[in-house]
Amino acid sequence: MSAATVPAAAPARDVPERMRAAVMHGRGDVRVEERPVPAPRDGEVLLRVTRAGICGTDAGEFTHGPSMFPVERRHPVTGHLGPMVIGHEFIGEAVAAGPGAENFVGRRFASGAGVWCGTCAWCRAGRTNLCERYWTAGLSADGGLAGFVTVPAATLVEIPGAEHDDAMGLAQPLAVGLHAARRSGAGAGDVVVLVGAGAIGSFILCGLAGSAERVIALDVDAHRLATARELGATETHDVRSTDPVELVREVTGGVGASVTIEATGRDGSSQRALDMTRRGGRVLFVGLPHTPQALDLAPTILREVDITTTLAHVCAEDLPRAVDLLRDGRIANLLLGDVIGLDDLVERGLRPLSAGTAPGKVLVDPWR
Structure with a gap:
């Protein structure tokens, strides 16, 4: 999911060349940096991220890692090695697409973030979360605590109507x-x-x-x-x-x-x-x-x-149900804490979450 230079097959909608992103460099070292906006490849969609969640895994890697994030050891599937954009809980608007995903542009989606091959024995059995080549945006390669992220269209579930971003920002962890x-x-x-x-x-x-x-x-x-x-x-x-x-x-x-x-x-x-x-x-x-x-x-x-x-979720089964359960806002009203900007990610997000003092589920609006 590293930045590419090939143009998207579907025309981009007001996409800049660069974006701000939360990048992990090592234990206790997450920086907000400028990065190139990635370009979607075949079957991928470029999301303009509207909300991204902070997970206990993110806080654990920040405090005790990196052990899961491929910052110091190359990921065996994605090949990623080095500083990485974190964030595997995100939603957004599709603003560009690679070949095969053009019809996604202009619609809003929640992403499951986990990517599966579709052909191995586990995928054929419907256990896509156990795919032998499974990887996750924000855990295994660049993720969604940024202005934009590219993800395979297969990981997306459309957000219907005009449901509020804050509620739908809970879709991926609810699916888990x-x-x-x-x-x-x-x-x-x-x-x-x-x-x-x-x-x-x-x-x-x-x-x-x-x-x-x-x-x-x-x-x-x-x-x-x-x-x-x-x-x-x-x-x-x-x-x-x-x-x-x-x-x-x-x-x-x-x-x-x-x-x-x-x-x-x-x-x-x-x-x-x-x-x-x-x-x-x-x-x-x-x-x-x-x-x-x-x-x-x-x-x-x-x-x-x-x-x-248990591990992650089965995207086709759990993510649509999560989106449906979030539509009336009741779960979000009970669980949501602060909505912060990228600049506050460490002090108002990662550190309180690691210490167990976060006031509910913290979301990030990367455009604040």
Whole structure:
């Protein structure tokens, strides 16, 4: 997705030659720089970005990385190596297109950001997020925390009508939450425990709505727990001064959760998630730990607990549903925090998100 010099097949609509972009150079080093506006290649669309989200992965890479971003090691699929435009949650207007995507120009889209080949065994099975050549704009090559970004047209879902950019800016992370909720397998009669009601936990709750008998949300922040109740949690518990494993056993009559969803990635939380799950239950790991985790698996094996993981989303299935759920504005009203400009990205975005003090989901308007 690096800048190209070939002209777009569809005429560009007021596209400048250069743009401002948030570029990661290394740990703790994200700079707003001028860069050439990229040109779309075959099957690609150039989006004028109207909103871009900041993800926990972005904050983690800023604080602890780069380990996932190909800043110091070349990406095996995209070939990217070196400073990279970050941002994998973005929406915008298509202002130019390469051959095969000309009819996209002039319409507004949310992008799934993840790119798949369409021909490997995983793609043929419908699990495009596991494609053997999968890569993501903003994680594996230049992304959308910029004025413009090029993406394959296949990653786009049209934003209908005149829905507000702030709400639709949540489409990609909501799609991730919807995919995780599906992966959990939660259904009628289940007692679900969600560990962590932050951003991704909140989006998972949107996918769990109405699917389980009880949804119990655990967190250490009263505001997040209040939001969890608005999003459909049947009960919430502040675990700042409580052993969460003992609490879950108590509120489930000593049985434990039938489905536990671990959405924090914090040290020790993986083991606690296993310990609070009942015989024959299931644990879904969502949060990415920053360090290797020691697990005592013997008790888990002896209770025949299933362990499941989740990755990204299946664009064709999860992104259209996310766009539809965001149309009435209710989810956005509950989850949105600040909308900031690129110049405030580090101090009002990455640092608060890394510290856990961000006031809701932070979006960036790259034209502020």
